[in-house]
Amino acid sequence: MIQAFDLVKDFGPIRAVDRVGFEVNKGDILGFLGPNGAGKSTTMKMVTGFLSPTSGRAEIGGVNVQENPREAKRRIGYLPESGPLYQEMTVFEFLRFIAEIRGLRGGKAREALDRVSHLCHLHAVRNQPIETLSKGFRQRVGMAQAVLHDPPCLILDEPTDGLDPNQKQDVRRLIASMADEKAIILSTHILEEVEAMCNRVIIISGGRILVDETPRSLIRRHPQYGAVQMQVLDNEHGSARETLLRLDGVHDVEARDEHWLVLPDRGIDDLKPRLWEAARREKWRLISMHDAPLKLEDVFRNLTRPDGESAEERSPPGARNKGSAAPA
Amino acid sequence: MKVTLTLIKREFLAYFRSPVAYVFLTVFLVAATGLPWFLGGFFESNDAGLRPFFIFLPWVFLFLVPAVGMRLWSEEKRSGTWELLFTLPVSTWQAVTGKFLAGWAFVSLAVLLTFTMPVTIAYLGTPDWGPVFSGYLGAVLMAGAFLGICSAVSALTKNQVISFVVSVIICLALVLLGWSAFNELMLALNLPVWLVDTLANFSFVTHFEGMIAGLIRLRDVVFFLSLMLFALCLNVLVLER
Numbered sequence A: 001m002i003q004a005f006d007l008v009k010d011f012g013p014i015r016a017v018d019r020v021g022f023e024v025n026k027g028d029i030l031g032f033l034g035p036n037g038a039g040k041s042t043t044m045k046m047v048t049g050f051l052s053p054t055s056g057r058a059e060i061g062g063v064n065v066q067e068n069p070r071e072a073k074r075r076i077g078y079l080p081e082s083g084p085l086y087q088e089m090t091v092f093e094f095l096r097f098i099a100e101i102r103g104l105r106g107g108k109a110r111e112a113l114d115r116v117s118h119l120c121h122l123h124a125v126r127n128q129p130i131e132t133l134s135k136g137f138r139q140r141v142g143m144a145q146a147v148l149h150d151p152p153c154l155i156l157d158e159p160t161d162g163l164d165p166n167q168k169q170d171v172r173r174l175i176a177s178m179a180d181e182k183a184i185i186l187s188t189h190i191l192e193e194v195e196a197m198c199n200r201v202i203i204i205s206g207g208r209i210l211v212d213e214t215p216r217s218l219i220r221r222h223p224q225y226g227a228v229q230m231q232v233l234d235n236e237h238g239s240a241r242e243t244l245l246r247l248d249g250v251h252d253v254e255a256r257d258e259h260w261l262v263l264p265d266r267g268i269d270d271l272k273p274r275l276w277e278a279a280r281r282e283k284w285r286l287i288s289m290h291d292a293p294l295k296l297e298d299v300f301r302n303l304t305r306p307d308g309e310s311a312e313e314r315s316p317p318g319a320r321n322k323g324s325a326a327p328a
Numbered sequence B: 001m002k003v004t005l006t007l008i009k010r011e012f013l014a015y016f017r018s019p020v021a022y023v024f025l026t027v028f029l030v031a032a033t034g035l036p037w038f039l040g041g042f043f044e045s046n047d048a049g050l051r052p053f054f055i056f057l058p059w060v061f062l063f064l065v066p067a068v069g070m071r072l073w074s075e076e077k078r079s080g081t082w083e084l085l086f087t088l089p090v091s092t093w094q095a096v097t098g099k100f101l102a103g104w105a106f107v108s109l110a111v112l113l114t115f116t117m118p119v120t121i122a123y124l125g126t127p128d129w130g131p132v133f134s135g136y137l138g139a140v141l142m143a144g145a146f147l148g149i150c151s152a153v154s155a156l157t158k159n160q161v162i163s164f165v166v167s168v169i170i171c172l173a174l175v176l177l178g179w180s181a182f183n184e185l186m187l188a189l190n191l192p193v194w195l196v197d198t199l200a201n202f203s204f205v206t207h208f209e210g211m212i213a214g215l216i217r218l219r220d221v222v223f224f225l226s227l228m229l230f231a232l233c234l235n236v237l238v239l240e241r
Helices: A040-047 A069-074 A091-101 A106-119 A135-147 A165-181 A191-197 A215-219 A239-246 A271-282 A296-304 B002-017 B020-038 B051-069 B071-079 B081-085 B092-124 B129-154 B160-176 B180-188 B193-201 B204-212 B218-240
Strands: A002-011 A014-024 A029-033 A055-060 A076-079 A153-157 A183-188 A200-205 A208-213 A228-233 A250-256 A259-264 A285-291
Touching: A002 A040, A014 A040, A014 A055, A014 A183, A014 A200, A014 A208, A029 A040, A029 A165, A029 A191, A040 A055, A040 A153, A040 A183, A069 A076, A076 A135, A091 A106, A091 A135, A091 B002, A106 A135, A135 A153, A135 A165, A153 A165, A165 A183, A165 A191, A183 A191, A191 A296, A200 A215, A200 A296, A208 A215, A208 A296, A215 A296, A228 A271, A239 A250, A239 A259, A239 A271, A259 A271, A271 A285, B002 B020, B002 B092, B020 B051, B020 B092, B051 B071, B051 B092, B051 B129, B051 B160, B051 B204, B071 B081, B071 B092, B071 B129, B071 B160, B092 B129, B092 B218, B129 B160, B129 B204, B129 B218, B160 B204, B180 B193, B204 B218
Parallel strands: A029 A183, A029 A200, A076 A153, A153 A183
Antiparallel strands: A002 A014, A002 A055, A200 A208, A228 A259, A228 A285, A250 A259
């Protein structure tokens, strides 16, 4: 549905986006991650036709955005960063304006307005000027505006930015409810959001794509991927640890407060059954054993560290497909 | 076409959703009708014509049209709504003409609200309606030309103050070039007559003069219309750069 081919954008001497390419299909939610100034917004602006790329092209459902912008824009719903709206208009005046521009008139416009005001819970504020609304409501008006014409493609630039936890949850639910029949791109800073909603992640830094994969395979890049946390009761001083270290597939055992963090050797992803087996054999009294909680944040930090140190050398088992993201 | 109409409607109503419209209309009407009464000797001239009213108009427009035009694009850029606008299925031309026509309609409304002046002369005497109509036509065309320039300038910056000041300066130049006192100054500086005449031909005032006198000349109408078109082309170029 949404395709980008080698998009490049220069602002004067600065290359903001450097050969970014990807493809998003119906049913996909692509999470766009990256530090501030990485080129996320610029990429999205090129895909929506607001900025023209220095080179490369974007296509929406096979329509070239630069050559046929109006046709392409009809198929896109776009929520710009920080949701700019015509502040002096009331919510319904604004949405009616968008509907008219989108070519929805009369009954169709009313239907669309009803649908989105229900979807985004805007009925209570429909006659209020937008400037008097809270941030959460404004964001919802922005969402309503983006989905008003029921577009096949949705591009959302930081849709949950500045919202409180409940509102974030609402917006996420809203996006997830539309996931099946749309191709969605969203950018965010919040990694849990990516984990919860997206089936694909692109991490972009310095204008380049670093990673293009599923959140599940992204987590494999975590230095502690496959590690197990276990707590054993009343072991004799150090003996259990020694046994663990001798165990096949165990790379290291770190002591953490009450428990141990058992790190696997490279390529081992069945550490838990092995430990379980060992515990039974040695008749340890296990209090707990579970996968070490991994944060995508660590992966993100590793990948986008500003010291320029590439994460490649540290890539844990399972990492693959680095940097190559152009669609076939 | 429908898209442009929608844009015109939104933009025109936007003036009235804020106090801008009311402040503007009040100041404009006070200035445009007050100047001929108190400075122009409108009453003392003992003439049932609107000449004293029209000759002040370029000077009133000089400050008030940039006040209308400064927000056209600067405001969109500052608040980021132009990103919204240009990701809707709207071409740059449609957006530019839509906003311009809305502004022009608004300024024209202000001009038409000075109808009390012709009513006054009609009450006090028997006016020659020809120059009144041609003068009003000229005023509306001139306002459009002013506004075209302001619109193009406002597309250059997101700062409304800069937009206003630069617009005033450009418009001032275009008014001064045709002002008789300024022309005499140029001649006194021994500039050749053809040069002074050529420069004067670029002025609003030169082309407006004829219309005040009751002449609707094609070249004057073409001047104002082509100036608007030129400004709008520039406006589109600036936005698409």
